[in-house]
Amino acid sequence: MSQDTANAKTTIEAAGRISRSALPSRLFAITKHGFSILLTFVGLTAITFIIGRVMPADPVLAIVGDRASNEVYEAMRLQLGLDKPLIQQYLIYLSNILQGDFGTSIMTTRPVLDDIIRFFPATLELATIATIFGVFLGIPMGVLAAVNQGRLIDHVIRIIGLFGYSVPIFWLGMVALLIFYAGLGWLPGPGRIAVYYDGIVEARSGIILLDSALQGEWEIFWNALHHLVLPASMLATFALAYIARMTRSFMLDQLNQEYILTARVKGLSEGAVIWRHAFRNVLVQLITIIGLTYASLLEGSVLTETIFAWPGIGQYITTSLFNADMNAVIGGTVVVGICFVGVNVLSDILYRIVDPRSHD
Numbered sequence: 001m002s003q004d005t006a007n008a009k010t011t012i013e014a015a016g017r018i019s020r021s022a023l024p025s026r027l028f029a030i031t032k033h034g035f036s037i038l039l040t041f042v043g044l045t046a047i048t049f050i051i052g053r054v055m056p057a058d059p060v061l062a063i064v065g066d067r068a069s070n071e072v073y074e075a076m077r078l079q080l081g082l083d084k085p086l087i088q089q090y091l092i093y094l095s096n097i098l099q100g101d102f103g104t105s106i107m108t109t110r111p112v113l114d115d116i117i118r119f120f121p122a123t124l125e126l127a128t129i130a131t132i133f134g135v136f137l138g139i140p141m142g143v144l145a146a147v148n149q150g151r152l153i154d155h156v157i158r159i160i161g162l163f164g165y166s167v168p169i170f171w172l173g174m175v176a177l178l179i180f181y182a183g184l185g186w187l188p189g190p191g192r193i194a195v196y197y198d199g200i201v202e203a204r205s206g207i208i209l210l211d212s213a214l215q216g217e218w219e220i221f222w223n224a225l226h227h228l229v230l231p232a233s234m235l236a237t238f239a240l241a242y243i244a245r246m247t248r249s250f251m252l253d254q255l256n257q258e259y260i261l262t263a264r265v266k267g268l269s270e271g272a273v274i275w276r277h278a279f280r281n282v283l284v285q286l287i288t289i290i291g292l293t294y295a296s297l298l299e300g301s302v303l304t305e306t307i308f309a310w311p312g313i314g315q316y317i318t319t320s321l322f323n324a325d326m327n328a329v330i331g332g333t334v335v336v337g338i339c340f341v342g343v344n345v346l347s348d349i350l351y352r353i354v355d356p357r358s359h360d
Contacts (some may be wrong), residue, residue: 134239142247164241
């Protein structure tokens with residue numbers, strides 16, 4: 001055996017020993033992460049369930065009506081299991097949802113899970129488009145503000161960000177409808193699609209833009225896209241403000257680092273310094289910010305969906321709450337919470353993939 005071959009063999013064996021020694025710590029990290037997700041899920045379902053049970057709305061009365069006799073009322077109460085201790089009710093509910101059973105909606109008389117599958121794609125479509133707008137506008141605005149710190153453009157972008165944070169979404173939505181729909185007539189009013197197009201496109205994914213495009217119904221596609229502009233713009237205002245603000249903050253921190261001064265001394269162009277060096281490090285942090293923004297839009301679109309009569313999960317939960325349909329309220333809230341946790345887990349995984357320091 002030659003010396004080079006022996007050295008190569010020794011290197012491979014050493015790498016194997018390092019990999020094996022790192023395996024238990026990685027397994028522990030994965031187990032710890034999985035346990036934290038499980039604990040979050042249990043806490044989410046428990047808090048949501050308890051809040052749903054202690055609310056003044058009476059699910060039994062919502063089913064039997066206020067003219068039902070005491071015997072009918074008590075029979076329905078027993079049937080729903082409301083006579084059992086709260087902890088037992090929760091354990092039964094947790095066991096059911098782990099099997100995909102969120103109960104039956106009083107309002108629609110369908111399984112809550114079927115309703116969620118029907119309404120959630122509309123919220124997913126709205127939040128996704130709004131996040132895309134926020135990312136593609138917010139990131140360049142944040143970079144521009146950081147590069148021009150203290151100048152007019154920086155102040156303008158910061159004012160836009162403050163506007164996106166502080167203006168109530170319901171007020172902004174009503175003003176947008178008043179101007180662009182009622183006043184100028186540039187965009188359609190509330191709803192997801194024109195009434196005369198309803199039912200033409202087969203709901204395969206539930207996302208009407210995707211379904212209409214796949215089925216070649218381009219007239220319906222453009223109609224749905226026009227209906228999407230106003231509500232998506234309202235949500236994108238918040239996303240843009242948050243992403244622009246955080247991008248500016250991250251960029252300012254990077255632009256003050258020594259490696260930026262070194263890159264400039266070497267004669268690199270300003271564009272290369274900003275985008276290839278500073279922004280590359282910022283991108284790792286922005287993954288988490290974008291994930292949090294997307295999750296927030298998924299759970300925080302209730303007011304937007306109500307104003308624009310958007311048939312999403314937010315409007316479904318709100319309408320169910322007004323009708324004391326607690327199965328639907330709790331089920332919808334739990335699903336939205338699970339999505340929030342899922343998006344955060346995904347962003348954490350992407351962060352670890354993109355950032356090499358996370359593997360140390």
